[in-house]
Each structure stands twice: as structure tokens, then as C-alpha cells.
Amino acid sequence: xxxxxxxxxxxxxxxxxxxxxxxxxxxxxxxxxxxxxxxxxxxxxxxxxxxxxxxxxxxxxxxxxxxxxxxxxxxxxxxxxxxxxxxxxxxxxxxxxxxxxxxxxxxxxxxxxxxxxxxxxxxxxxxxxxxxxxxxxxxxxxxxxxxxxxxxxxxxxxxxxxxxxxxxxxxxxxxxxxxxxxxxxxxxxxxxxxxxxxxxxxxxxxxxxxxxxxxxxxxxxxxxxxxxxxxxxxxxxxxxxxxxxxxxxxxxxxxxxxxxxxxxxxxxxxxxxxxxxxxxxxxxxxxxxxxxxxxxxxxxxxxxxxxxxxxxxxxxxxxxx
Amino acid sequence: xxxxxxxxxxxxxxxxxxxxxxxxxxxxxxxxxxxxxxxxxxxxxxxxxxxxxxxxxxxxxxxxxxxxxxxxxxxxxxxxxxxxxxxxxxxxxxxxxxxxxxxxxxxxxxxxxxxxxxxxxxxxxxxxxxxxxxxxxxxxxxxxxxxxxxxxxxxxxxxxxxxxxxxxxxxxxxxxxxxxxxxxxxxxxxxxxxxxxxxxxxxxxxxxxxxxxxxxxxxxxxxxxxxxxxxxxxxxxxxxxxxxxxxxxxxx
Numbered sequence: 001x002x003x004x005x006x007x008x009x010x011x012x013x014x015x016x017x018x019x020x021x022x023x024x025x026x027x028x029x030x031x032x033x034x035x036x037x038x039x040x041x042x043x044x045x046x047x048x049x050x051x052x053x054x055x056x057x058x059x060x061x062x063x064x065x066x067x068x069x070x071x072x073x074x075x076x077x078x079x080x081x082x083x084x085x086x087x088x089x090x091x092x093x094x095x096x097x098x099x100x101x102x103x104x105x106x107x108x109x110x111x112x113x114x115x116x117x118x119x120x121x122x123x124x125x126x127x128x129x130x131x132x133x134x135x136x137x138x139x140x141x142x143x144x145x146x147x148x149x150x151x152x153x154x155x156x157x158x159x160x161x162x163x164x165x166x167x168x169x170x171x172x173x174x175x176x177x178x179x180x181x182x183x184x185x186x187x188x189x190x191x192x193x194x195x196x197x198x199x200x201x202x203x204x205x206x207x208x209x210x211x212x213x214x215x216x217x218x219x220x221x222x223x224x225x226x227x228x229x230x231x232x233x234x235x236x237x238x239x240x241x242x243x244x245x246x247x248x249x250x251x252x253x254x255x256x257x258x259x260x261x262x263x264x265x266x267x268x269x270x271x272x273x274x275x276x277x278x279x280x281x282x283x284x285x286x287x288x289x290x291x292x293x294x295x296x297x298x299x300x301x302x303x304x305x306x307x308x309x310x311x312x313x314x315x316x317x318x319x320x321x
Numbered sequence: 322x323x324x325x326x327x328x329x330x331x332x333x334x335x336x337x338x339x340x341x342x343x344x345x346x347x348x349x350x351x352x353x354x355x356x357x358x359x360x361x362x363x364x365x366x367x368x369x370x371x372x373x374x375x376x377x378x379x380x381x382x383x384x385x386x387x388x389x390x391x392x393x394x395x396x397x398x399x400x401x402x403x404x405x406x407x408x409x410x411x412x413x414x415x416x417x418x419x420x421x422x423x424x425x426x427x428x429x430x431x432x433x434x435x436x437x438x439x440x441x442x443x444x445x446x447x448x449x450x451x452x453x454x455x456x457x458x459x460x461x462x463x464x465x466x467x468x469x470x471x472x473x474x475x476x477x478x479x480x481x482x483x484x485x486x487x488x489x490x491x492x493x494x495x496x497x498x499x500x501x502x503x504x505x506x507x508x509x510x511x512x513x514x515x516x517x518x519x520x521x522x523x524x525x526x527x528x529x530x531x532x533x534x535x536x537x538x539x540x541x542x543x544x545x546x547x548x549x550x551x552x553x554x555x556x557x558x559x560x561x562x563x564x565x566x567x568x569x570x571x572x573x
Contacts, residue, residue: 018499019351019354021353021354021357021457023341024341025342025346025354028351028573202491203489203491205489205490206488268487270495288491289491
């Protein structure tokens with residue numbers, strides 16, 4: 001169940017895409033529900049960032065309060081399978097009016113910015129750097145590094161004022177790590193390891209698609225390269241470079257190559273399965289609908305919740321055999 | 322067949338009310354947006370009504386109801402006032418017996434014919450569910466019901482499923498049950514100068530697809546439905562009579 005709480009000029013309006021009688025009454029006024037997508041910024045890691053599609057309400061959402069509807073309102077997007085108390089919050093942000101007509105009002109959703117930037121040379125071990133920049137002086141989050149056993153050394157010269165979240169994203173991706181933020185804690189995990197695992201049964205998924213990255217002949221970072229497995233492919237540049245020695249850079253490129261050359265898969269599951277899937281989690285399943293039965297797995301790189309279709313689409317890289 | 326084409330309830334309150342589910346919810350055209358009692362299994366709704374013949378309740382878990390109609394402006398004469406022989410002063414005071422509601426799936430509905438009351442009255446509706454439940458009701462309608470001849474035999478009744486269905490890879494289907502509503506369709510053969518234009522004007526043109534309270538009767542059975550009418554089509558195929566093809570779909 002999708003729960004959207006709108007603050008319209010100080011008046012709370014609770015809306016959903018179905019009429020719900022929970023602790024509060026949630027009005028079925030969402031003509032089109034927002035999509036919520038979370039994905040790592042690179043296929044090999046980085047910030048597992050949320051992005052939001054717009055939403056459209058019926059005019060009744062604003063009738064009696066204000067018309068034309070305000071350009072900006074506060075919006076909270078939540079989902080629950082049971083009660084309001086158990087709802088998971090996807091966004092506590094701003095809805096900006098995009099258009100309105102006699103049939104409805106359409107808004108874009110904006111998440112709050114971190115709005116902390118730095119310009120310095122970042123050095124140290126990966127987890128120490130995250131501990132520093134997630135701290136109260138910067139992102140003001142707790143840090144959980146239990147998702148990685150690796151702790152590579154980092155040397156990254158940030159030459160201009162750059163958002164801390166982007167600096168951390170670049171560093172994490174270069175070393176094949178990713179992280180996500182639940183609003184309280186930032187979770188760092190290794191993209192070459194499983195961040196938990198989940199078996200997907202045959203009654204759990206819609207017809208799957210298996211896809212590959214373009215063939216890559218050479219992985220390049222600054223002055224250093226690592227050969228890809230496909231000489232007929234393209235050159236792939238990794239930037240920014242987050243170390244200054246050849247061995248460390250080539251080791252990082254080798255890890256990126258490993259991930260990029262993995263086969264990918266797209267799974268579509270009923271929306272309630274979104275509750276149990278976390279970034280970097282290993283999903284594995286048997287697909288008997290292919291030419292021959294295949295066993296497949298992926299580490300989750302993208303989670304798209306579509307409340308209109310009532311599905312969650314999961315994309316990742318792993319293996320098919 | 323009857324329809325209450327205008328809800329003449331001007332205000333409503335309850336003696337037990339969950340603050341998040343106020344009594345006014347029963348007037349909002351959304352049966353799934355109910356009034357809820359504050360944890361009680363029995364409560365009284367008090368409605369001020371400008372005029373009425375019938376009262377209907379939908380989407381409630383109440384299993385019995387008792388309706389009492391009184392005149393809010395009742396005049397009490399001082400003791401000692403004598404009336405001439407043959408002259409009486411009657412205040413409106415109608416007390417319906419306790420009535421069982423009609424079960425409709427997991428919910429219940431009521432249609433009660435009170436009689437013509439063409440003055441403002443107050444209706445106290447005492448609703449009771451089982452002691453282990455909190456009382457709720459989705460819709461209350463009171464007004465002047467229009468009555469039409471019953472539809473021809475052969476009334477259509479079907480169910481529309483608003484559930485979610487997702488085809489799965491192995492050929493099966495993920496199914497999440499949501500609302501299922503009834504849809505009734507039939508033909509009225511009625512006098513043109515009276516019923517046909519009353520149906521088209523007073524019911525359809527005055528309300529469009531706004532949901533209304535319907536009591537559909539085929540002579541034997543009757544169905545109580547809170548639904549919207551699809552735009553009907555009529556045929557003036559007889560000298561003084563016409564056919565109306567109607568479809569009524571329950572709302573949620």
C-alpha cells in the first residue's frame with residue numbers, strides 16, 4: 001500500500017492509489033502514483049541514490065484548501081504491507097507543481113540535498129574516510145561498514161568544491177563499493193561480495209530479461225589500463241581516479257572489469273517483494289522458461305518500485321548458466 | 322425499483338467517533354471511507370434531514386439498526402391547554418422496529434421506507450454490530466425516493482474485479498485481491514410522460530454519474546446498491562411507453 005502525506009499550506013492530506021482505512025483514512029486521490037528508483041551511480045558501485053517520478057492527484061486533493069494548487073508542498077512517500085506503523089519511508093521531501101488542469105494536478109518530487117561540499121585531498125583507508133565524512137561535521141549519519149571486508153587505500157585530490165556525497169560516491173565506485181542512506185545510517189558494502197542473499201522462487205517473478213554490458217576492450221583510469229576480455233569492444237574510461245600508484249589503480253580496474261563483464265539480469269516481481277530486497281543483495285533463481293533451464297543470480301544494482309503496475313523491477317549483474 | 326436521487330441529510334453527528342473517521346464521512350460518496358465509532362460496537366448517528374421518504378445505509382458492519390424520527394421543532398403545550406373535541410396536535414415521532422441489515426459479502430446494508438415526511442426532521446439511527454468489532458458505516462442516505470416500475474425479468478448481475486494480477490514466468494499468476502464490486506443491468510419499460518423523463522431528468526441529468534442509493538427489485542428479490550448509473554439509452558418503441566437500458570455499478 002502506498003501512503004503519501006501531503007502538507008498543503010499547513011493542512012495534512014493523506015492520499016493513496018486505493019482507498020485505505022488504516023489508523024487514518026487515506027483517500028484514493030492518486031491518479032498516477034510516483035515511481036521510486038534507487039540505483040548505484042555506476043554499474044560497479046557508488047552512491048545508491050534515490051530518484052522519484054512525478055505523481056498526479058485528483059483536483060479533490062486541493063478543493064476546499066486552495067485552487068490553483070500551490071507550487072510547492074511537502075510530501076512524504078511511504079509504503080506498507082500491513083499498518084501505518086510498519087510503513088517504510090522512501091522520501092520526505094518536496095513536491096513541486098508541474099502542471100494542472102481540470103482533471104488533476106501533477107507534481108515532481110524532489111529529495112532534500114545534502115548540501116555539504118569539500119575541496120581537499122582525501123587520503124586514508126576507505127572505511128576511515130567514510131567514518132569521517134559521514135560524521136556530524138559533514139553528512140551527519142551513522143556509518144555501517146559491515147557489508148565489506150575490504151579496506152583499500154585511497155588518494156583522491158578533489159580539485160574544486162564538490163558535494164561530499166559525490167566525493168564518497170566516486171571513491172566507493174572506484175574501489176567497487178557502493179553505499180546507501182536510510183536517513184539515519186549510511187551502509188557501505190562491497191560490490192564484489194553478497195550484501196545478504198535471497199532465493200527467488202518460480203512463483204515470485206515475471207518473465208526475466210538477461211542483458212550484457214557492451215563489449216569492452218580496455219579499462220582505462222588516467223595513465224593506466226587493464227585489458228578487457230573482448231578485443232573487438234570499446235575503450236572504457238573510469239573517472240575520477242582515486243589513487244596515485246599503478247598497482248592500486250590496476251587492481252581497482254581489475255575489480256571493475258570483473259563486475260562489468262558479468263552478465264546482467266532484470267527481474268520484475270510483485271511489489272511486496274521490495275520489502276526484502278536491499279542494495280547489493282544476491283538474488284538467485286531458476287528460470288525454466290528459457291530455451292533451456294538456466295540458474296541465474298545477480299547482485300542488486302537498481303530497485304524500481306512502480307506503484308501503478310504494483311511491481312518492483314530489480315536489475316543487477318551476476319551469472320547465468 | 323427505487324432511487325434516492327438527492328441526499329437530504331443536512332448534518333450528521335455520532336455519539337461515538339474515531340477522530341480520524343468522523344461522522345461526516347458517511348456523506349462523502351465513498352463507501353470505503355467510513356465513519357468509525359471510538360472502539361464501540363454500538364453507537365447512534367443523528368442526522369438532520371430536510372425531507373424524506375426512505376433511508377439507506379451502506380458498507381457498514383452493523384447487523385441491526387433502529388431508526389427513530391422526531392420533529393426537532395416539536396411544540397410542547399403547557400399543561401392545562403384544552404383542545405376542542407376532534408382537534409389533535411401531532412408531533413412527528415416515528416420509531417421503526419429493530420431491523421436486521423442485509424449482508425453483502427463482509428459488509429451489510431439497509432433500506433428502510435419511513436413514509437412521506439415533508440418537513441425537517443431528525444433521525445436517530447442506532448447501529449449495532451457484534452461485541453468484538455468496532456462499529457463503522459460507509460454511507461448514509463436519506464431523501465425522497467423516486468419509484469419506478471420494476472425492471473423486466475432477466476436483470477443482469479455481474480462482478481467487476483479491481484484486483485491486481487501479474488503474469489509470472491512459470492505461467493501462473495500473482496494475484497492481490499482488492500475491491501470487487503457488483504454491476505446490475507436491465508431494462509425498464511415505462512410510461513414515457515411520467516417515468517421515462519423522470520428517470521432521465523430527475524435521476525440522470527440532475528446527477529450524472531454521482532453515486533446514488535438504489536433499490537433494484539425484480540418482483541421477487543431486491544438488491545440494495547450504492548452505485549453510479551452509466552448513461553442510459555432509451556428507445557421510444559411503443560405508443561406511450563419507452564424502454565430504458567440501465568447499468569448501475571457499485572462504487573468503492
